[in-house]
Amino acid sequence: MTMEWVFTPDDVARLRFAFSPLWEAVMSLRALRAPAHHSLHLPWIRAVRPGLAGLDLAELYALAPARGYIADFLTPPPETPLPDFAVELDRVRRTPPEVAAEEVRQVCGADPRVVDRFLADPAAGVRRVADALQDYWDAVFAEHWPRVYGLLEADVLRRSRRLATGGARELFADLHPSVRWRGDALVLNKRHCSGGLLGGAGLLLVPSAFYGRDVGVMVAPYRPMLVYPALGVGTLWEQGPPPAPGALAALIGRSRAQILLALAEPGSTTVLARRLALTPGAVSQHLGVLAKGGLVSGRRLGKEVVYRRTGLGDSLACAP
Numbered sequence: 001m002t003m004e005w006v007f008t009p010d011d012v013a014r015l016r017f018a019f020s021p022l023w024e025a026v027m028s029l030r031a032l033r034a035p036a037h038h039s040l041h042l043p044w045i046r047a048v049r050p051g052l053a054g055l056d057l058a059e060l061y062a063l064a065p066a067r068g069y070i071a072d073f074l075t076p077p078p079e080t081p082l083p084d085f086a087v088e089l090d091r092v093r094r095t096p097p098e099v100a101a102e103e104v105r106q107v108c109g110a111d112p113r114v115v116d117r118f119l120a121d122p123a124a125g126v127r128r129v130a131d132a133l134q135d136y137w138d139a140v141f142a143e144h145w146p147r148v149y150g151l152l153e154a155d156v157l158r159r160s161r162r163l164a165t166g167g168a169r170e171l172f173a174d175l176h177p178s179v180r181w182r183g184d185a186l187v188l189n190k191r192h193c194s195g196g197l198l199g200g201a202g203l204l205l206v207p208s209a210f211y212g213r214d215v216g217v218m219v220a221p222y223r224p225m226l227v228y229p230a231l232g233v234g235t236l237w238e239q240g241p242p243p244a245p246g247a248l249a250a251l252i253g254r255s256r257a258q259i260l261l262a263l264a265e266p267g268s269t270t271v272l273a274r275r276l277a278l279t280p281g282a283v284s285q286h287l288g289v290l291a292k293g294g295l296v297s298g299r300r301l302g303k304e305v306v307y308r309r310t311g312l313g314d315s316l317a318c319a320p
Contacts, residue, residue: 003217005186005198005224012168014202017160018078019152021277022088023227025133025141026064026074027210029057033066041210043237044144051140059125060132062114063107071103074129077204077218077225081156085137085145085277093130097122142276143249146262147236148209149275155207155230175205176215176228188226190217198224209233248317252293256286260295260317266308 031038032052035045063071073095076088101122104115118125163171172181178189186203204223207230208216216227248257258276269287273280287307290296295313298305309317 003188003190005188005203007168007184007186007198007203008200010200011198011202014200015163015168015171015205016081016202017156017205017207018081018083019149019156019207020075020078020083020088021085021137021141021145021149022083022092022133023075023078023206023208024145024148024152024210025085025137026060026070027208027212028141029060029064029136030066030212031210033061037066038210038212040234040236048140048144055132055135055139057132057136058111059114059118059129060136062110063104063118063129065107065109068108069106071100071107072218072222073100073103073126074133075218077223078206082274084274085142089130089133089137092133093126095126097126100126137277143254143258143261145277146258146264146275150265151209151232151236152207152230154232158231159205159207178215179226179228186226188215188217190215207231209236251316252290252295253286255282256290259283259286260290260309260313263296263307263309263313264317266306268304268306270304272307 028041028044031041031045032048035042038045060074064074073092076091078088079091101119104110104118104122104125107115159171159175166173168186169181172179172186180187201224204225206225206227208227209230211227211229213229215229218225218227248260251257252260255276255278258278259272262272262275267275269280269283272278272287273283276283287296287298290313291298291307294310295316296307297310298307300306
């Protein structure tokens with residue numbers, strides 16, 4: 001069974017890329033629930049399991065099951081190309097209770113007790129799952145986001161160049177085996193999804209490290225969105241397992257550890273703040289401390305200062 005999105009010239013002109021830390025965090029829950037189906041992420045799963053102790057994820061697991069439909073309000077389409085986690089989580093918190101309740105009713109296989117509790121007070125349910133997502137991000141996912149970010153950023157840069165040089169036909173030629181461009185339409189092998197005219201809204205293309213090998217779609221009332229596996233997912237953890245949660249943080253502090261790990265690739269204060277969902281002011285202060293300790297150095301390029309790890313910083317960040 002297939003679905004088809006018909007493009008007008010305006011839709012083609014409004015093809016956009018974005019990626020979402022919230023989407024990756026929610027989808028990573030599936031890897032934790034069903035490791036056998038996410039073998040590429042086994043190094044990450046083994047590394048983060050200790051950080052799960054003490055977290056109450058029952059409601060999140062129910063609304064984002066290992067297979068099938070996930071309540072859409074947990075993964076709204078990104079509104080900007082590079083959204084940060086705090087902004088996306090605020091959108092979750094602002095979900096109208098009646099919308100959340102309707103979507104929760106569509107989740108199959110969830111523990112009826114969890115669903116009944118949510119539906120008894122959807123506003124409180126939205127607050128609880130948002131708080132649980134924040135706790136999960138802080139305890140488990142945030143320190144690994146820079147590596148995921150780098151993979152998604154590289155995919156977007158490559159795909160954007162392909163779109164610029166070859167148009168939609170070239171872009172979709174190898175996006176995914178279940179996706180093909182036909183004339184003025186994008187055809188997808190997807191069940192239980194309806195296509196139709198995009199209506200000038202364009203299409204949001206979102207690469208994902210954790211979604212899996214298939215493609216996913218979101219449709220009205222949300223902005224049309226196509227999620228696809230990012231290039232190079234198989235190499236994401238090839239440089240060895242991610243650092244053990246808390247190991248480096250115990251030495252220099254969680255935020256400074258996140259910044260030092262993020263500087264596997266040089267970056268400015270603005271870029272680091274965006275990657276890590278921290279304020280530029282906080283990043284600047286932490287960079288100052290790291291620089292005084294000889295772990296990072298900065299070099300002015302134009303209007304920005306680009307930071308990189310020193311040899312000492314590399315030794316600390318890459319220590320087994």
